[in-house]
Amino acid sequence: MAQPEDGARVLRKVNPVLRGWAGYFRYGASKKTFSYLGWYAWWRMLRWIRRKHPRLTWKQLRRRYYGTVRIAEDRMVLYNPAKMRVERYRYRGAQISTPWNIDEVDPDGARFRRTGHDDMAFVGQVSEHLT
Template sequence: MKAFLKAGILTEGGSLKDSSTGTPQGGILSPLLANIALTVLDEYVANRPGGPSTTPARRERHRKRGTDRQYVYTYPAKKSVRTVARKIKTVCRTDVNQPLPVLLRQLNSMLRGWCAYFRPGVSSATFQLLRQLVWGQTIRWIRRKHRRITWKDLRRRYCNGGWWPTTGDITLFDPAKVRTTRYRYRGAVIPSPGPPGLLQSRMSLTSALVSEGCREGRVVR
């Protein structure tokens, strides 16, 4: 990076001009320096207790019960929950003349992807809520399809005698059965594929270059 900053600029006339400050606009180094500078801000926001998050998941730092240690807990954001709930309701309000397996395939594809994304985190309660929602919407779809059907016939024809919608080929995906994992942000603890200390030395060099550029008035475009 230092060599790139000191390499100079090739003018239109073909001559080499020294570059004592700044970086060429549109150069490949500009977004790299911007990412380095913004990483500090991202880590500051992420490490704040209950700090805001612009991602589909929200992170909160709490003290673990029975200990004095602080842990970061990741929850599905309320906006993401409302979005998937709206999608489920939209799918279940489609044409009731289609067979039940068609509806179940659409719901399963949506639920599997959503649950796989939010599986690393504290999502069990959200998955339970999602289970109740998708079950209720599917049952309402069946009752709109057969307005005079009794609960006994509904369970026999569409739930195999139980309460969970299923057919001979496909069963409604159950979000509550998804086992969650506890991912923790590891930062610099992530193993480096290079020799020991290489990652730390590169980060130190990068910080020094950014600090030098700020003192000399370099502007990261």
């Protein structure tokens, strides 16, 4: 028979997943998504607590589970992914050409080639490849 889970055990399972997900996607433009994920995790935990204690009032639940800022039990606090610091393209360097580093990009080492609409050689190669 499965043992009922307490709040601290659920937080120990959920927090590493939230932290890992936020750590993996912190290098993109994901601040709004982190905010939504924090909101969603908070409401899911709150619904789980309501199902666990159907007879408790909101005031009793708030006093019992809601810490100073977030849902907490036994000094375990629900991780908020919105607090993760987002870094944009930290290891980009001079490997990918942009309008700002076009003079510094090594043509042999660049992963992408900057082209314009008037680059007829490139347009010819692409159209030849597509046919």
